[in-house]
Amino acid sequence: MIxxxxxALVTPMKEDGAVDKDSLKKLVEFHIEQGTDSLVAVGTTGESATLDEEEHCDxxxxxxxxxxxRxxxxxxxxxxxxxxxxxxxxxxxxVGADACLLVTPYYNKPTQEGLYLHFKAVAEAVDIPQILYNVPGRxxxxxxxxxxxxxxRIGNxxxxxxxxxxxxxVKQIRELTGDDFALYTGDDATSREFCLLGGNGSITVTGNVAPKLVHEMISAAINGDREIAEAIDKKLAALHKTLFIQSNPIPVKWAVAEMGLMAKGIRLPLTWLTEDCYDAVRDAMRQAGAI
Incomplete structure (x- = not known):
């Protein structure tokens, strides 16, 4: 179990919107050095919605x-x-991915039976570990x-x-699935409590900016060390909030660029973070020791 x-790794881009492979390599090395446990490539934060299929797979x-x-x-x-x-x-x-993350079909509003049949079809078609992704806000x-x-109940x-x-x-899903089924949060603000309640990890946006602290906080929470998890999470609280001050991944891409890890690149219809938000994100980054 991961x-x-x-x-949830950002996809670095040059100012003209082209994918920046050199910065992508730099980011991978940064996360491994900082203790990140796993990476999601081309999730929502990785701008899956603005990459075409070839870019996505590349x-x-x-x-x-x-x-x-590693x-x-x-x-x-x-x-x-x-x-x-x-x-x-x-x-x-x-291409060698260890697992896949599959968001619920968006916009067309399938029924619960439609969701079941959709994910069942993908699982039966491709023999790779698959993680469901429920994010109704999007x-x-x-x-x-x-x-x-x-x-x-489907094996993969x-x-x-x-x-x-x-x-x-957390409790509802755990009772319906069992201990061998991984429960991940996708909400940074509640990730500490999610893992203290028995979750197995966080698929995190904040971890792009403060990977070492997020790793330490989630590890403490998984191990039931509430005091340590709360102390670390206090440093991250402002970052959890300000990285969603505009639509994700706008603020997090700005923050990663501010750290010197990539250029100021994003694709329409997303736009670069507006200047009135800079101070709030910078202050949160300082609290987390990211700058």
Whole structure:
């Protein structure tokens, strides 16, 4: 089971929007050095919505190659078309990803049965560990704990990223799935409590900026060390908030650029962080020791 601080990696871009492989390699080395437990390539934070299919698969391959087996790589391969999700997942397996993260189909609002059949179809088509991803705030689709429980019976569906921020779901999902099913939070602000309640890790945005602290905080929470986890999380609290001051990944890409790890590149319809937000994000970065 992949556990701990799993960073939803930004996709570095040049100012013209081209993917910057040199900076991507630099980021991978930075995270391994800082203790990040695993990386997600081309998730929401990695701008999956603005990369075309070839770029999407190319970035996954590049991350796998740069990591070179040192930590697990999870590939973002979700789509609102089942056939597209199957294709992306198959290609991620081909390039050596350790697992795939599949968001619930967005915009088309499938029923719970539709969600079950969608994820079942992908799991049956591609033999690779698969992690469900529930983020109704972005997809307008909430996968209920009962549906997750049904899907957990499929052998290669191994976990869920639950990004509702609803801590009551930790116990609900655990009771419906069992101890061998991984529960990850996708909500940085509640990640400490999620892991103290029995979660296995955080698929984190904040970890892009303060990877060492997030790793230490999540490790402490998984181990039940509340006092240590709370003390570390206090340093991260402002960052958890300000990295969502505008739509993700706008603030986090600005922060990573501010750290000198990549250029000021983002793709439309996303825009660069507006100047009125700079001080708030900088202050939060200072509190976390990122600058």
């Amino acid at each position: 556990q701990g601080s799993i960073v 970035v996954i391959k590049a991350v796998v190659d740069f990591v070179a087996g 930590i697990p790589v999870i590939a973002g391969t979700g789509a609102n078309s089942t056939t597209e999700a199957i294709e992306l997942t198959a290609r991620a397996k081909e 997809t307008a689709c909430d996968m209920l704990p009962e549906t997750i429980g049904r899907l957990a 569906i191994v976990g869920v990223k639950e990004a509702t921020g609803d801590l009551q779901r």
